[in-house]
Amino acid sequence: MQLVKNNPPIELQNAVQKLLKDFSPADLVLVGCSGGADSLALAWCTQVVGQRLDLKVGAVIIDHQLFTNSAAVAIKTNEQCIGLGLEPVIIKKVEVEKAHEGIEAAARVARYKAFEEVLSETNATALLLAHTQDDQAETILMRLSRGSGAKSLSGMQAVNGKYLRPFLHIRKKIVHESLKLINLEPWQDPANNDNQFLRVKVRNELMPKLIEILGDGAVNSLDKTSQLLRDDNQALEEIAQTYWNANSEVKTMGLDVVDIAKIPKAIRTRILKIAALEAGVIPGPMTFEHIEAMDSLVTNWHGQGNVDLPGFVHAQRSGGRIKFHSSKL
Numbered sequence: 001m002q003l004v005k006n007n008p009p010i011e012l013q014n015a016v017q018k019l020l021k022d023f024s025p026a027d028l029v030l031v032g033c034s035g036g037a038d039s040l041a042l043a044w045c046t047q048v049v050g051q052r053l054d055l056k057v058g059a060v061i062i063d064h065q066l067f068t069n070s071a072a073v074a075i076k077t078n079e080q081c082i083g084l085g086l087e088p089v090i091i092k093k094v095e096v097e098k099a100h101e102g103i104e105a106a107a108r109v110a111r112y113k114a115f116e117e118v119l120s121e122t123n124a125t126a127l128l129l130a131h132t133q134d135d136q137a138e139t140i141l142m143r144l145s146r147g148s149g150a151k152s153l154s155g156m157q158a159v160n161g162k163y164l165r166p167f168l169h170i171r172k173k174i175v176h177e178s179l180k181l182i183n184l185e186p187w188q189d190p191a192n193n194d195n196q197f198l199r200v201k202v203r204n205e206l207m208p209k210l211i212e213i214l215g216d217g218a219v220n221s222l223d224k225t226s227q228l229l230r231d232d233n234q235a236l237e238e239i240a241q242t243y244w245n246a247n248s249e250v251k252t253m254g255l256d257v258v259d260i261a262k263i264p265k266a267i268r269t270r271i272l273k274i275a276a277l278e279a280g281v282i283p284g285p286m287t288f289e290h291i292e293a294m295d296s297l298v299t300n301w302h303g304q305g306n307v308d309l310p311g312f313v314h315a316q317r318s319g320g321r322i323k324f325h326s327s328k329l
Helices: 008-021 037-053 071-085 102-123 133-145 172-181 196-213 217-246 257-261 265-278 290-299
Strands: 027-030 057-063 088-091 126-128 307-309 313-318 321-324
Touching: 008 037, 008 126, 008 172, 027 037, 037 057, 037 172, 057 071, 057 102, 071 088, 088 102, 088 172, 102 126, 102 321, 133 172, 133 196, 133 217, 196 217, 217 265, 257 265, 257 290, 257 321, 265 290, 265 313, 265 321, 290 307, 290 313, 290 321
Parallel strands: 027 057, 027 126, 057 088
Antiparallel strands: 307 313, 313 321
């Protein structure tokens, strides 16, 4: 039995339908639902659009077990999703392992691992996530503070494999206000007011100040900038990959220093990164400093030693070529 008869605002419906319109009838799509306002609105909207497109719509609720009543929150969210007409609704408990990156990063790793498990178990076509334009702007600001490059500043993608973010270019206030149409009470995550988390500081302190000084359009501008950077970064990465694919000898002989020194830095550093990854470098811990050090072997050579890279690999200039070797003893 569906809890409500009201339909979501057409802007939200159109955003969801845009990403689901090419799916086949009877495909199962899932919504990642925390019980918060964004994800409840997405669950409701996806169910309405799914009925129109003859899709099966379910939900995944991740219980991170990070606070004492997390199980009760998950159960209430389960009831709300069922009330909206979603089926199946799956609760997944996860263990969040402590990591040096912090609890937020560790929770994200655990959450996406659970998502992957559910996608495999249910053979779902897609999993929808409720990130909004405000979330995108916060992400860009945080990454700016870390000196991130074009790829990182591209932010989140509306479509990333099976993960879909229909609300990514819609303001959070529009999403939240939609719930007034059905009087559905969202869960208020206490972590959203805990200033030990960088995102909370950005959301509650930096974003309001940014809007106060630059106007409400600043959020949309940050989102647009990320989209432009994504296009630019994709083009540069495709050029770098084309070079790598067309020069098969570099995989065994290494990169010719004279040759790649002629290539613009934005492309050259991407070629060096491809070469490093192909040699077994771990991508996550590889930083801007690692890439700059590799590039200095090309452009600022003065006999320096190897560049140590994550994954027990080192880059070395030898015989006019940049080569990668295992540094394990």
